[in-house]
Amino acid sequence: MPSKKHVLKVYLSPQEFGEIQASAVRAGLSLSTFSKRVCLGYTVPSLEHQEARLELRRLKGDLGRLGGLIKQALANGADRQTVHKLLHELDARQRELQAAVGRIR
Structure with a gap:
């Protein structure tokens, strides 16, 4: 059964990707969860x-x-x-x- 979730594709430079990934690690979240929270305007606890x-x-x-x-x-x-x-x-x-x-x- 196919997933009903949508995928959001974003193009990033290696530096941008590294910064976002480091921020997700500092927040203790997966990259996907971190990205969703930031994009939806939720606070991301550090x-x-x-x-x-x-x-x-x-x-x-x-x-x-x-x-x-x-x-x-x-x-x-x-x-x-x-x-x-x-x-x-x-x-x-x-x-x-x-x-x-x-x-x-």
């Missing part, structure tokens, strides 16, 4: 952006674990004011990281 978001989320988790350790220090008799100051600072950094994750598209 793997670099996805990796940056994941790294920021990992960092946010690390800050959360650090907060847990600081709370343990409070339970073990650390200065209450110092601990609260550190916890508020960690909370502010977590909010900043969350905002940075939201800005990466």
